[in-house]
Amino acid sequence: xxxxxxxxxxxxxxxxxxxxxxxxxxxxxxxxxxxxxxxxxxxxxxxxxxxxxxxxxxxxxxxxxxxxxxxxxxxxxxxxxxxxxxxxxxxxxxxxxxxxxxxxxxxxxxxxxxxxxxxxxxxxxxxxxxxxxxxxxxxxxxxxxxxxxxxxxxxxxxxxxxxxxxxxxxxxxxxxxxxxxxxxxxxxxxxxxxxxxxxxxxxxxxxxxxxxxxxxxxxxxxxxxxxxxxxxxxxxxxxxxxxxxxxxxxxxxxxxxxxxxxxxxxxxxxxxxxxxxxxxxxxxxxxxxxxxxxxxxxxxxxxxxxxxxxxxxxxxxxxxxxxxxxxxxxxxxxxxxxxxxxxxxxxxxxxxxxxxxxxxxxxxxxxxxxxxxxxxxxxxxxxxxxxxxxxxxxxxxxxxxxxxxxxxxxxxxxxxxxxxxxxxxxxxxxxxxxxxxxxxxxxxxxxxxxxxxxxxxxxxxxxxxxxxxxxxxxxxxxxxxxxxxxxxxxxxxxxxxxxxxxxxxxxxxxxxxxxxxxxxxxxxxxxxxxxxxxxxxxxxxxxxxxxxxxxxxxxxxxxxxxxxxxxxxxxxxxxxxxxxxxxxxxxxxxxxxxxxxxxxxxxxxxxxxxxxxxxxxxxxxxxxxxxxxxxxxxxxxxxxxxxxxxxxxxxxxxxxxxxxxxxxxxxxxxxxxxxxxxxxxxxxxxxxxxxxxxxxxxxxxxxxxxxxxxxxxxxxxxxxxxxxxxxxxxxxxxxxxxxxxxxxxxxxxxxxxxxxxxxxxxxxxxxxxxxxxxxxxxxxxxxxxxxxxxxxxxxxxxxxxxxxxxxxxxxxxxxxxxxxxxxxxxxxxxxxxxxxxxxxxxxxxxxxxxxxxxxxxxxxxxxxxxxxxxx
Ligand SMILES: Nc1nc2c(ncn2[C@@H]2O[C@H](COP(=O)(O)O[C@H]3[C@@H](O)[C@H](n4cnc5c(=O)[nH]c(N)nc54)O[C@@H]3COP(=O)(O)O)[C@@H](O)[C@H]2O)c(=O)[nH]1
Numbered sequence: 122x123x124x125x126x127x128x129x130x131x132x133x134x135x136x137x138x139x140x141x142x143x144x145x146x147x148x149x150x151x152x153x154x155x156x157x158x159x160x161x162x163x164x165x166x167x168x169x170x171x172x173x174x175x176x177x178x179x180x181x182x183x184x185x186x187x188x189x190x191x192x193x194x195x196x197x198x199x200x201x202x203x204x205x206x207x208x209x210x211x212x213x214x215x216x217x218x219x220x221x222x223x224x225x226x227x228x229x230x231x232x233x234x235x236x237x238x239x240x241x242x243x244x245x246x247x248x249x250x251x252x253x254x255x256x257x258x259x260x261x262x263x264x265x266x267x268x269x270x271x272x273x274x275x276x277x278x279x280x281x282x283x284x285x286x287x288x289x290x291x292x293x294x295x296x297x298x299x300x301x302x303x304x305x306x307x308x309x310x311x312x313x314x315x316x317x318x319x320x321x322x323x324x325x326x327x328x329x330x331x332x333x334x335x336x337x338x339x340x341x342x343x344x345x346x347x348x349x350x351x352x353x354x355x356x357x358x359x360x361x362x363x364x365x366x367x368x369x370x371x372x373x374x375x376x377x378x379x380x381x382x383x384x385x386x387x388x389x390x391x392x393x394x395x396x397x398x399x400x401x402x403x404x405x406x407x408x409x410x411x412x413x414x415x416x417x418x419x420x421x422x423x424x425x426x427x428x429x430x431x432x433x434x435x436x437x438x439x440x441x442x443x444x445x446x447x448x449x450x451x452x453x454x455x456x457x458x459x460x461x462x463x464x465x466x467x468x469x470x471x472x473x474x475x476x477x478x479x480x481x482x483x484x485x486x487x488x489x490x491x492x493x494x495x496x497x498x499x500x501x502x503x504x505x506x507x508x509x510x511x512x513x514x515x516x517x518x519x520x521x522x523x524x525x526x527x528x529x530x531x532x533x534x535x536x537x538x539x540x541x542x543x544x545x546x547x548x549x550x551x552x553x554x555x556x557x558x559x560x561x562x563x564x565x566x567x568x569x570x571x572x573x574x575x576x577x578x579x580x581x582x583x584x585x586x587x588x589x590x591x592x593x594x595x596x597x598x599x600x601x602x603x604x605x606x607x608x609x610x611x612x613x614x615x616x617x618x619x620x621x622x623x624x625x626x627x628x629x630x631x632x633x634x635x636x637x638x639x640x641x642x643x644x645x646x647x648x649x650x651x652x653x654x655x656x657x658x659x660x661x662x663x664x665x666x667x668x669x670x671x672x673x674x675x676x677x678x679x680x681x682x683x684x685x686x687x688x689x690x691x692x693x694x695x696x697x698x699x700x701x702x703x704x705x706x707x708x709x710x711x712x713x714x715x716x717x718x719x720x721x722x723x724x725x726x727x728x729x730x731x732x733x734x735x736x737x738x739x740x741x742x743x744x745x746x747x748x749x750x751x752x753x754x755x756x757x758x759x760x761x762x763x764x765x766x767x768x769x770x771x772x773x774x775x776x777x778x779x780x781x782x783x784x785x786x787x788x789x790x791x792x793x794x795x796x797x798x799x800x801x802x803x804x805x806x807x808x809x810x811x812x813x814x815x816x817x818x819x820x821x822x823x824x825x826x827x828x829x830x831x832x833x834x835x836x837x838x839x840x841x842x843x844x845x846x847x848x849x850x851x852x853x854x855x856x857x858x859x860x861x862x863x864x865x866x867x868x869x870x871x872x873x874x875x876x877x878x879x880x881x882x883x884x885x886x887x888x889x890x891x892x893x894x895x896x897x898x899x900x901x902x903x904x905x906x907x908x909x910x911x912x913x914x915x916x917x918x919x920x921x922x923x924x925x926x927x928x929x930x931x932x933x934x935x936x937x938x939x940x941x942x943x944x945x946x947x948x949x950x951x952x953x954x955x956x957x958x959x960x961x962x963x964x965x966x967x968x969x970x971x972x973x974x975x976x977x978x979x980x981x982x983x984x985x986x987x988x989x990x991x992x
Pocket of ligand 1: 756770772783784830968969
């Protein structure tokens with residue numbers, strides 16, 4: 122039949138025509154036998170047929186394929202029209218799969234009997250491979266876009282790649298970070314053991330296909346591993362796993378760096394076709410995208426993690442700091458702060474974040490004129506500034522906070538860095554150190570060191586103010602005996618109680634210190650400018666201490682009596698050393714011991730003598746009051762018409778030894794010793810009784826009685842009440858009682874004096890201002906005092922005729938009295954001339970020896986009743 126067909130072709134000289142047609146053609150007879158293939162078919166199908174003789178096509182096809190093709194032939198004959206079919210042929214000794222596209226056209230004879238089929242077959246393997254490769258590449262890009270892990274991308278891509286090229290086993294190796302070794306990437310169909318064996322292999326000039334490709338950066342196409350020197354070291358491994366060929370293409374990053382290799386392994390020795398090589402290269406490029414993307418991702422992740430870790434690390438460091446750390450912008454707004462800043466102020470870190478330092482510290486920090494934090498406005502660059510402020514802890518406690526701020530320059534905006542430190546403990550420690558350094562731990566009193574400091578200061582003050590001070594050295598009598606018998610604990614308790622009592626005996630500005638053992642020191646400051654007075658003041662305090670310490674003690678339930686011996690030294694200015702002062706006080710203390718204990722002694726014998734006299738006198742005043750040795754004398758007061766209007770009560774001391782003692786001698790002493798209070802009360806009571814007495818006599822019923830009041834009497838809180846009670850008890854007419862105050866009394870606490878005077882005036886009692894002209898009365902005060910009379914001091918009266926300035930003063934006082942609506946009385950009038958001169962000045966009343974000396978009440982009435990009062 123072929124012959125017949127060929128003959129037919131030759132007859133018609135068609136053979137030349139078919140041979141020249143550039144389309145691969147074949148002709149089959151009705152039985153399906155190939156009867157002719159043209160030149161083009163023979164050439165183009167040669168690869169598809171794997172080198173088999175072209176006229177023996179049927180031999181290279183399987184039975185199954187032959188049946189399939191025959192059916193297509195019958196279909197063409199059956200339909201009478203062209204049939205097209207695509208096939209995959211396993212051809213060649215390697216059974217390569219070849220894609221073919223076949224078109225069959227049936228030829229019929231004149232009787233419409235099927236004669237031949239003319240067909241053309243085209244090898245579309247590369248076209249199909251290209252399509253598949255495109256699909257695989259699209260798939261890879263889609264996976265990339267979907268964030269599929271690199272491992273999965275590579276494995277999936279290789280599987281798709283392997284589906285395209287029959288027999289290939291794809292492999293991706295990845296360059297390690299050092300660029301010296303290749304790590305397993307993906308090779309889904311390579312033997313696992315082989316993959317493990319080459320994992321981590323070093324790259325090099327003869328390191329198989331991949332190791333060499335990675336090292337040289339060039340493709341390494343080994344067609345036969347068994348015979349290639351590059352595989353000398355690895356061929357046993359490869360061959361043992363059935364690997365014979367390996368074409369490796371370097372995978373490069375966009376910057377050209379080798380980041381891995383893509384290899385095509387085959388179980389047979391073979392060289393790549395151009396299209397295979399192109400596919401391998403394209404695949405390497407596509408894989409580079411995935412690998413680089415992963416490297417970038419990993420780098421970004423690592424960078425982000427590093428940043429996060431660095432941030433967390435930094436924050437952890439900041440949070441673990443003991444000090445608070447806050448950053449602020451230039452407007453003082455808080456930017457960041459650490460946990461310590463919250464912890465320090467007891468703030469809940471989860472609570473709404475504070476906006477400003479003031480908010481964080483819970484107090485309003487000082488602001489400058491522009492409303493910015495003062496501290497920040499003083500910050501000078503990195504050097505910074507610091508301040509101490511107070512913060513309010515969440516529990517309400519006020520705490521000292523040390524704030525330091527510095528300014529960090531920044532390209533966009535500067536930042537203030539502020540550290541906060543709670544210095545409560547530091548302050549407490551400092552206080553404790555100070556306490557330990559300067560205070561006696563047993564009694565809490567200042568110790569010797571602090572005492573020395575205070576004595577030094579007291580001496581400086583004394584020199585500056587011209588006032589005396591006194592240093593007292595106290596030693597408890599028989600203290601050793603107590604310690605030895607009842608123990609040191611009991612002794613300590615006594616010392617504590619003594620310290621407590623001592624503190625209560627002195628004024629706030631004075632100091633009590635413990636030198637050690639049973640030795641105490643009392644430092645008095647601001648004593649009189651007069652040395653004797655200062656000594657008396659010290660003496661008063663010493664006796665107060667003696668009285669206080671002599672009261673019984675309760676020591677651990679036991680009653681106990683203790684007394685001190687006190688040595689006193691009075692000082693002024695700083696011409697003595699502190700040690701000298703202490704030594705003198707110490708010496709004086711031993712004198713007190715020698716004098717029988719429970720007493721005080723001055724270091725200066727003259728002073729001691731004066732003080733002794735002083736003390737004795739005070740004692741005698743007390744006794745004198747008890748023995749009724751005091752009497753009142755009265756000196757008449759005369760009006761302008763020479764009528765007696767009343768008298769001034771003047772106290773006298775009818776001493777049993779010394780006789781009648783002048784008040785000029787004992788009143789100052791009574792004031793210093795406080796005896797003026799009981800004495801003054803007695804005078805008030807007696808004066809009121811005298812007024813009652815006079816009220817019974819028509820001649821004296823209208824008389825007023827002036828009573829002298831001392832400053833310390835007026836200062837008593839209960840003075841008003843004592844006057845009221847004296848009036849009530851006696852029934853004396855208050856309107857006839859006149860209290861004489863002196864100008865010098867109006868220096869201190871005038872407001873209190875005015876209040877008291879007002880209250881007494883309410884009772885009906887009037888006031889006369891004694892010794893007027895000798896003091897410094899301010900007119901504004903005078904106007905506010907509820908006075909009814911000014912008394913011109915006798916010193917001006919004495920020389921009113923001879924000293925023009927005294928006359929001017931006298932005249933001025935009269936004028937002042939008139940302008941204030943007050944009467945004016947002159948005291949110390951001894952002559953008619955004086956009386957006349959004062960009368961000419963319009964002085965309202967007079968008192969003095971010219972009218973009568975102070976005398977007992979009886980004598981006064983007698984005198985007033987029998988004589989014309991020197992008019
Ligand atoms: N707080 C009290 N002070 C009192 C009281 N009694 C008296 N005194 C004050 O004592 C000072 C001395 O008083 P005294 O020695 O009685 O002297 C008074 C008069 O005797 C004296 N006098 C009166 N007339 C004359 C005179 O013509 N010449 C002259 N040389 N002396 C005269 O003056 C004293 C009256 O002073 P004064 O009180 O300022 O009017 C004296 O300061 C008394 O105040 C008392 O009970 N409490």
